[in-house]
Amino acid sequence: MATVDITGVRKSFGGREVLAQLDLAMQDGELICLLGPSGCGKTTLLRIIAGFIAPDSGQVTVAGKDVTKLSASQRRMGMVFQSYSLFPNMSALDNVRFGPRVAGRPKAEQMKRAGELLELVGLSAHAQKFPHQLSGGQQQRVALARALAVQPQVLLLDEPLSALDAKVRVQLRDEIRRIQRETGVTTVLVTHDQEEALSISDRVAVMNGGRLLQVASPSAIYRTPADGFVARFIGSGAVFAGVAEGDAVRMGKLSLPAAAASDHHGRPVELFVRPEHVRLEAMNGHVPPGFLGADVRETTFLGSLTRVRVALHDAEGDAGLWADLPSEHAEAFKPGSRVVAKWDQNAVRVMPQA
Amino acid sequence: MNRLGIGGWSILVLAALFFGVPLVMTFAFSLWEGGDSYGFSAYQVLWHSPRLFEAASLSAELAVATVAAIIVLLVPAMIFMNLYAPRLRPLFEFIANLPFVVPAIALVAGLSALITGPDWLVETPFYLVIPYFFLALPYAFRSIDVGLKSIDLQTLTEAGLSLGAGMGQIVTLVVLPSLRSAIVGLTLLTLAVAFGEFTFANVLLFHTYAVYIDELGEHEVTGAAALSVASFLATWLAMLGVMYAGRSRTAK
Numbered sequence: 001m002a003t004v005d006i007t008g009v010r011k012s013f014g015g016r017e018v019l020a021q022l023d024l025a026m027q028d029g030e031l032i033c034l035l036g037p038s039g040c041g042k043t044t045l046l047r048i049i050a051g052f053i054a055p056d057s058g059q060v061t062v063a064g065k066d067v068t069k070l071s072a073s074q075r076r077m078g079m080v081f082q083s084y085s086l087f088p089n090m091s092a093l094d095n096v097r098f099g100p101r102v103a104g105r106p107k108a109e110q111m112k113r114a115g116e117l118l119e120l121v122g123l124s125a126h127a128q129k130f131p132h133q134l135s136g137g138q139q140q141r142v143a144l145a146r147a148l149a150v151q152p153q154v155l156l157l158d159e160p161l162s163a164l165d166a167k168v169r170v171q172l173r174d175e176i177r178r179i180q181r182e183t184g185v186t187t188v189l190v191t192h193d194q195e196e197a198l199s200i201s202d203r204v205a206v207m208n209g210g211r212l213l214q215v216a217s218p219s220a221i222y223r224t225p226a227d228g229f230v231a232r233f234i235g236s237g238a239v240f241a242g243v244a245e246g247d248a249v250r251m252g253k254l255s256l257p258a259a260a261a262s263d264h265h266g267r268p269v270e271l272f273v274r275p276e277h278v279r280l281e282a283m284n285g286h287v288p289p290g291f292l293g294a295d296v297r298e299t300t301f302l303g304s305l306t307r308v309r310v311a312l313h314d315a316e317g318d319a320g321l322w323a324d325l326p327s328e329h330a331e332a333f334k335p336g337s338r339v340v341a342k343w344d345q346n347a348v349r350v351m352p353q354a
Numbered sequence: 355m356n357r358l359g360i361g362g363w364s365i366l367v368l369a370a371l372f373f374g375v376p377l378v379m380t381f382a383f384s385l386w387e388g389g390d391s392y393g394f395s396a397y398q399v400l401w402h403s404p405r406l407f408e409a410a411s412l413s414a415e416l417a418v419a420t421v422a423a424i425i426v427l428l429v430p431a432m433i434f435m436n437l438y439a440p441r442l443r444p445l446f447e448f449i450a451n452l453p454f455v456v457p458a459i460a461l462v463a464g465l466s467a468l469i470t471g472p473d474w475l476v477e478t479p480f481y482l483v484i485p486y487f488f489l490a491l492p493y494a495f496r497s498i499d500v501g502l503k504s505i506d507l508q509t510l511t512e513a514g515l516s517l518g519a520g521m522g523q524i525v526t527l528v529v530l531p532s533l534r535s536a537i538v539g540l541t542l543l544t545l546a547v548a549f550g551e552f553t554f555a556n557v558l559l560f561h562t563y564a565v566y567i568d569e570l571g572e573h574e575v576t577g578a579a580a581l582s583v584a585s586f587l588a589t590w591l592a593m594l595g596v597m598y599a600g601r602s603r604t605a606k
Contacts, residue, residue: 052512072515079516085509089531099517102527143513150517 002063009058033197036207078147099150117145278323291340306330384580396580409566417548450495493543501536
């Protein structure tokens with residue numbers, strides 16, 4: 001178990017900058033997710049931590065020791081890959097004891113450790129099976145046990161769930177979290193799945209274009225995104241660009257209420273409204289004060305909730321707004337019907353335009 | 355019948371005749387003992403011929419040495435190329451295909467001019483391992499290439515490294531065992547090359563299996579026919595081995 005400090009790490013491939021002067025400090029026993037779209041540099045950062053790629057500049061420090069120049073095999077970091085990567089010629093048990101075996105540990109110790117870890121991941125009954133005899137979820141559990149067998153200082157998970165089907169993914173996600181808490185190993189997980197990142201992490205590091213945009217707890221990332229990209233990338237919502245005017249954002253003829261707009265008075269801003277903050281009511285001939293007139297465009301049934309997309313009247317273009325309503329209440333809102341919309345103006349986020 | 359159609363079956367029968375008739379005739383000829391007499395005397399003579407077993411065991415030793423050279427030199431080179439220098443693939447492909455386009459007689463002339471020592475190598479039949487290595491290269495390259503493509507070499511290597519293993523341990527404990535069927539395939543193909551190669555051995559005056567068949571044909575024609583049939587059977591058994599190894603891999 002150890003702290004991990006990334007300091008001033010840069011990396012370019014063929015003249016293209018993939019990581020730009022990146023700093024990140026991870027606490028002992030923390031699970032941190034590197035989250036971002038494809039090509040944002042998250043996997044490159046993970047591979048630099050693992051020792052598979054050398055940074056152009058900067059330092060990787062583990063438990064206060066500079067490991068930047070150490071090879072991957074000297075770093076004591078367990079890694080789980082997207083493609084399972086179990087050794088096909090070995091049983092589950094032999095896969096798990098591979099680390100202690102190459103480290104020259106006595107065979108009895110190898111077997112004991114591998115047995116304990118297979119039990120931890122719930123696969124004791126499958127110890128003698130070969131990778132091709134195991135399901136994807138089971139293979140990934142074995143890979144996790146194998147990575148933990150070397151008693152790593154840091155556990156690195158490179159999109160470990162993305163090759164699995166939805167149900168197994170959720171199951172294994174919870175299991176990874178349970179095992180991480182039980183072992184207390186500092187863990188870095190790379191994913192492009194925001195739900196996965198928000199549900200499993202102590203902190204989420206959102207990346208884009210080789211930069212860290214925000215590092216915070218999942219709830220802070222969701223509630224107070226640092227900028228428009230983070231707001232758009234995490235969860236869903238409507239973004240309106242306009243100019244802050246008192247307690248509202250002016251967008252053409254529309255004045256969109258937002259308490260936080262007063263902090264940016266006179267400046268171009270983006271207003272971000274999440275669907276759960278929007279209330280819709282049927283229009284009874286007029287638009288009451290504090291409401292905005294809108295037309296329902298479409299509805300999407302999501303189970304207990306229904307997402308309703310409306311277009312605001314007097315908005316430039318087809319400015320859309322989403323509202324998540326309990327499904328039993330949403331039936332009244334048919335596409336084409338006229339409604340009035342309102343949102344909690346203290347909950348919406350106002351950010352300077354980039 | 356319906357799936358192949360009359361045209362398909364006709365081609366199949368013609369092909370069977372084309373390949374089967376010479377073999378059956380060779381077998382019939384190998385049984386001829388002069389006049390109207392037929393029997394297995396040619397096979398009995400072969401069975402009791404010490405020179406045959408000397409030649410066959412020499413070819414077997416050369417085949418084993420060639421396979422060892424391929425495993426020691428070519429397999430690590432291809433692992434290195436796949437992991438660290440994938441841009442060199444066209445060069446590897448070019449070199450691997452060279453034996454197909456350079457005539458054997460040109461190769462033997464070039465080889466004997468280029469490699470003139472040391473004596474412990476050039477004066478023994480094991481000198482032939484050098485040309486056999488190159489003759490087997492196209493088949494060995496393909497076998498290993500298919501084997502390496504069937505495993506995720508990059509990720510397996512990185513998994514091994516992250517678990518603290520060195521490259522030597524990864525190659526011997528993970529990569530080579532995962533290439534088992536590819537190595538079986540290249541072994542059988544190299545065996546076929548070593549047993550069938552005539553030009554190098556004959557020019558360099560080594561008495562290998564192919565040279566023995568040629569010599570036998572000059573004064574004992576039915577014996578040569580019997581040996582050819584036996585060689586066919588051995589080759590088929592070898593091919594069955596390749597198919598079995600390939601099927602095991604597919605099943606996984």
